[in-house]
């Protein structure tokens with residue numbers, strides 16, 4: 001088992017990564033002094049529940065916990081205020097009090113939703129993440145939790161750090177292949193923004209990671225979490241540095257919004273977005289190989305690097321203007337300056353961005 | 365003008381109390397370095413908007429701010445997730461960004477709702493309270509913000525401190541008399557839990573306060589805010605001491621819930637609740653005069669001290685069991701031990717509480 005500590009002063013927490021560690025979830029809870037007098041609520045989704053809910057419930061009950069579960073529909077649609085209201089109803093019915101803990105068992109959707117429940121239920125209760133997707137290595141570090149508004153993604157939320165993250169890589173075996181690749185897209189992003197060696201390792205180990213080789217997976221998840229946690233530790237509330245985690249996300253979020261949050265997975269959308277950022281780097285005069293390497297790695301993982309023709313450029317642009325990364329009217333972009341390094345560029349002209357969106361439709 | 369500082373380390377903020385000070389709201393904003401590049405959103409309700417929105421909008425625009433407003437229906441029903449979703453839509457339409465400020469112009473309902481919008485919009489933006497009810501002297505100190513769930517009051521929320529509170533006592537002149545008295549109920553509570561002298565002053569000045577004598581009002585609001593801020597400064601996140609602010613609230617909240625949040629005003633419900641707590645004090649052997657004085661003051665303000673016969677005791681009891689003040693199954697009550705002092709009693713038998721609810725229906 002690998003262990004990583006996210007350093008956030010009194011809000012620091014560990015991430016445990018290992019194959020089969022859900023068997024020990026009861027003892028993790030006990031070790032973290034999670035009391036047995038108050039009930040726990042597991043929030044999960046349909047697909048995850050089918051494969052992994054029973055073991056979590058069983059092991060926690062064996063340890064002496066009172067456990068209730070609430071199962072939401074799978075998919076981004078569950079990150080809404082109306083589903084939040086239902087989860088809170090379940091929490092009230094189960095008798096959760098201020099000493100209770102909410103557990104997110106699932107991917108980023110369940111993590112963000114259950115995390116915001118934990119942040120806001122009785123103005124904040126404890127929270128444990130049990131990620132079951134690769135993408136969730138990203139969402140389980142940093143404490144950002146949120147639900148969507150019909151007009152904008154992740155717009156209603158909080159910063160709420162978990163007590164711990166229990167990452168059982170065996171759960172990833174039931175994850176659909178397309179979801180595996182999409183999750184690896186964020187792992188590639190963590191290399192691109194921070195670590196050239198890890199980026200090279202990602203390129204070499206593409207086939208191992210895609211086929212869920214447990215050794216490679218644990219190392220990749222460990223490194224992905226580590227990069228993210230270094231960045232987050234330096235800037236918990238996203239005042240400056242943390243913005244670099246948004247490489248590929250400005251375009252990516254717009255693509256998700258315009259395609260109605262169902263055509264493209266988050267990791268696929270940011271894959272295209274990262275190609276867009278690399279193209280921006282070219283325009284700004286940064287080395288050509290940034291673009292070549294970025295695209296080559298993403299393609300090694302079978303991730304999309306071009307934009308579907310049918311998505312309307314105007315729609316994409318106006319979705320970007322609603323995106324919260326545009327402070328005070330300026331367009332802010334994360335731009336790679338070499339492999340493993342990025343800058344926060346606050347002076348990107350929207351005309352350029354529009355041209356790049358058009359170019360992304362012509363990509364090979 | 366009176367000024368009071370709520371001491372909360374780097375989250376400290378001032379409360380300005382004075383007649384006609386909304387004229388200067390623009391300069392208060394400038395003094396607090398609220399930038400003009402990001403739009404402001406005023407959240408208010410129908411009744412308040414009719415009387416007081418124009419001046420706030422005008423003065424802020426005169427100062428150079430871009431101001432949007434969103435008007436919700438008056439009343440507790442607006443403290444809901446569905447209204448929150450509408451306010452967030454208004455914020456997005458107005459182009460609010462992470463440097464924007466949300467202004468609550470109104471009573472506790474608007475304060476709690478707009479405060480939770482400010483806490484959760486983009487994971488937290490700045491917040492200014494402009495209270496227009498007497499009760500809001502209570503809700504504008506302490507940073508508790510929340511919306512209701514159909515199953516429980518204030519169950520979804522956050523701790524989010526304002527930048528400042530601008531309390532113009534002239535706005536209180538348009539407040540209906542019944543709301544004036546209900547607000548004074550919380551002011552009485554602040555005396556009863558902390559300050560025997562202030563309690564005596566409250567009894568002497570009942571007619572002045574009811575008739576909105578500006579001098580008395582400013583002193584009363586100042587003292588009410590002060591007691592609350594002392595308590596909150598010592599226990600920002602309600603771990604222990606802060607619970608004393610709940611005098612009368614355990615029963616009070618249950619009465620509000622059972623009467624469907626429309627028969628009794630919050631201040632009226634806690635007035636009955638405070639009589640209940642005084643009766644509990646009697647049973648615990650504390651001096652008789654606690655009960656006599658409590659009831660006499662509340663009656664001087666024309667506040668209710670008995671429970672309507674038609675409210676069902678079982679319903680009231682089960683509403684209390686959903687209340688978040690029952691940690692781990694124990695019944696916790698705030699009990700006066702003398703005038704100006706209370707204890708947090710964690711061993712109150714529910715049988716006693718039931719008897720007291722019954723007795724409250726027989727009160728003179």
Ligand SMILES: NC(=O)c1ccc[n+]([C@@H]2O[C@H](COP(=O)([O-])OP(=O)(O)OC[C@H]3O[C@@H](n4cnc5c(N)ncnc54)[C@H](O)[C@@H]3O)[C@@H](O)[C@H]2O)c1
Nearest residue numbers: 047074075107108109110132133135138139144171174175
């Ligand atoms: N909070 C953050 O910092 C952060 C960071 C990145 C992304 N996110 C959010 O994360 C979300 C995307 O996360 P995601 O990709 O994990 O999505 P997800 O949670 O929707 O999971 C993807 C799909 O896989 C299924 N699934 C999950 N685990 C499974 C398993 N082990 N076996 C079988 N099926 C399984 C789910 O039911 C779902 O259909 C987005 O909403 C995004 O905004 C948040």
Ligand SMILES: NC(=O)c1ccc[n+]([C@@H]2O[C@H](COP(=O)([O-])OP(=O)(O)OC[C@H]3O[C@@H](n4cnc5c(N)ncnc54)[C@H](O)[C@@H]3O)[C@@H](O)[C@H]2O)c1
Nearest residue numbers: 411438439471472473474496497499502503508535538539
């Ligand atoms: N956050 C906290 O710490 C805290 C503390 C106490 C109470 N509260 C909350 O406060 C709420 C009750 O507050 P409230 O009594 O101020 O209720 P409110 O905001 O509903 O105001 C009462 C009524 O008076 C009207 N009104 C307000 N100001 C007016 C004015 N100047 N002129 C004319 N009409 C005016 C309103 O439209 C409403 O109809 C409850 O929801 C309660 O939970 C919160």
Ligand SMILES: [Zn+2]
Nearest residue numbers: 138186266270
């Ligand atoms: Zn992402």
Ligand SMILES: [Zn+2]
Nearest residue numbers: 502550630634
């Ligand atoms: Zn109150």
